[in-house]
Amino acid sequence: MKERAKPMKVVKVINNNLIKSFDEHNNEILVMGCGLGFKKVPGDEIDESLIEKVYTCKEQGSSNQLIKLLENIPIEHIQVTNEIINFAKSSLGKKLNQNIYITLADHIHFALERYEKGINIKNALLWEIKKLYNHEYLVGKEALSIIRQRLGIELPEDEAGFIALHLVNALMDDLSMEKTTDMTKMIQQILKIIKYHFKLELDEYSIHYERFITHLKFFAQRLFTGSAMEDQDEQFIQALKNQYKKEYECTKKIQDYIKQEYGWELSEDEMIYLTIHIKRITMQ
Known part of the structure; x- marks a missing residue:
């Protein structure tokens, strides 16, 4: 027969709707529910029928930040x-x-x-x-x-x-809200460069466009998190430059924009990555 879990106990009453406690693994948690902390004192059992949300706090800083926020928001x-x-x-x-x-x-x-x-x-x-x-x-x-x-x-x-x-x-891990906003601006500017370079309108409702946007998101995320791509074969890189000259010229314009706007140098691998996907989207 399965052993019944021990009831959660009040460690600290934050307010009428918020209580600090510990789970069965001794992790600090914040338990939220309307009236959950009303007339409760440390050591009392928590009425589980009133629980609406349990927040697990792995770091003390996160716990304090969450308590401060939940205390001041209706x-x-x-x-x-x-x-x-x-x-x-x-x-x-x-x-x-x-x-x-x-x-x-x-x-x-x-x-x-x-x-x-x-x-x-x-x-x-x-x-x-x-x-x-x-x-x-x-x-x-x-x-x-x-x-x-x-x-x-x-x-x-x-x-x-x-x-x-x-x-x-x-x-996305390791990205702040500011970086997410900058990443969105970068992707939009890259699309503009491609449109002007090839003098075409991209079909925004096609599956190819959707895939291309996905690739650009990962590309921008790597730049903003400083994650490098794996090295490609040098011979393969040179062959692509020769085969996709117009697309590589477009990638160089993107490289100039990123260097001017963010001060970052694109690696040869990122240049080839973009060139291949620009070729795919402009073929459609």
């Missing part, structure tokens, strides 16, 4: 954020960095505060986000619907773009 905003993240995980089918619970709750809270004050911030990258991160953007649109249903507040479309960027950031 539980309704946190509940909405958790629902959005659960939907995002299901829709995207990918693991999200746990920091999304902090960053997105913070963003949504301030977005709702701005709404109450009549302040509307335009998202300068909204068009690019729609094109480059369409799935994340659609999740952002659903997030606005969840906020409308739960809180009765209609946030502007710009916020769907901001939420999408938070999701993109949570899908």
